[in-house]
Amino acid sequence: MNNGVCSGDPEWKRAFVGYIDKERSITGERFPPMALATVDVDGRPAVRMVSPRGFVGDGFLRITRDDPGHWTSDVLTLCTHARSNKVQELLATSDVQLVGYLAHTGVQVRLGGSASLLFHPDHPNHSTLALDMRQRVWLRHPAAASDHSHDLTRVDGCDVELDAEFIREQAYLHHEPVRQAWYSWPPPGKPRSADPSLYPTEIPKIADVAEKEKYEANARRNYVLIFIDVNKVDIVDLKQATRKIYTRRGDTTWSAQNVNP
Template structure:
């Protein structure tokens, strides 16, 4: 996580704040969370995943021209293109993520819809179905925010009265985001994406399972494994529409529900 700005929804600010507190104790950049999907037979399927962060944060900048001036509430995870969860998400893209930050005593549950971004060379490649430009906004004090304010002022003046925010002209490169997410994995995790399909019987040939691709001596083999790793790397965008945060130490529970592209309702309920 890479902090938050005042324009981020309250749930994201709380989420990032709790994660930052947890990191002070554990040193871990991202919290592990359980991802729940529906398998092809209609049964629940759960596994642990590690979010990569929110689009616009840190290494998930939205394009080469982005200088850290954008923020969003679109959470990302990643997976292998041949994993079971890919077929599950293609079949039913409803998901839940739940994490428990043991040191801070906070449980966070996020519900939403998943969109899969494959490598362009992958036969399953499709364009991102979720238009996340509407989930991206300028960070406080950046040039992007100043331009948006000026655009809004001019549009309001031309319309002769108050009007809604105009488009902020986000130039978003989804493939650039996917590539940056891949590059910021450790060499060991990058190598995992070059392996045979997850969940299949492990083959006897250890050469099929390199621990680090840069350590492969044969240059042709190295290039082949590197290409396979990139082809198998899938970035998953989670369009969050409901967030349930329970603070056990404070005995509070707040449910955040999306009302529109950028507005949320908040309800205090019993833990």
């Protein structure tokens, strides 16, 4: 794009994805687990491990149903149960930080940014996604702009149509059945009930059709996708003894500074 709004993968994302690819070749993990830091309702730090779903546009997180995989972004996604503590924390304070350590490559990555939550359309908290991702999305390969079979954008204006609900649905569908079932369970962090029927392990295996539909509806309603608008990145390569900090400017460009590890 030539308007200064849409560009290409920033340097930090290229580096991060490169490290992830190296780690995946050893562990087989699609995306490494990361620690998510938030501020709890009492103003204290709260940290837990999360499994990012990946960047919007990448893999199964295509931006629309008709997107053949032309688009990518630097918006990282996470998921959570609608009644988890982190939901209330993020609704109150959207600033977050994630940190991941890639043990086999010896790299630590910290991502700072702002979180926006997308609830299921049937959930009381559902609203239009606050984050305008059009400024965070660009063509994976510029040559794709010449493919007129997909009217995805005006190349000169970054007028990209994104379907946030489609992205949320794809994130849910690409969980294993066991993980999907967790979202039908009672609220996380509450005392566990003695009734095992409240904790199905795989919803498709429930024999009663009405019960199966009820749990499936609950799981989908409780599934929240979190979009992280990254604005600061700190990458430490312990094997090379290097550290680089990337900071997003007011627009979509980034500054980079080599600092001491």
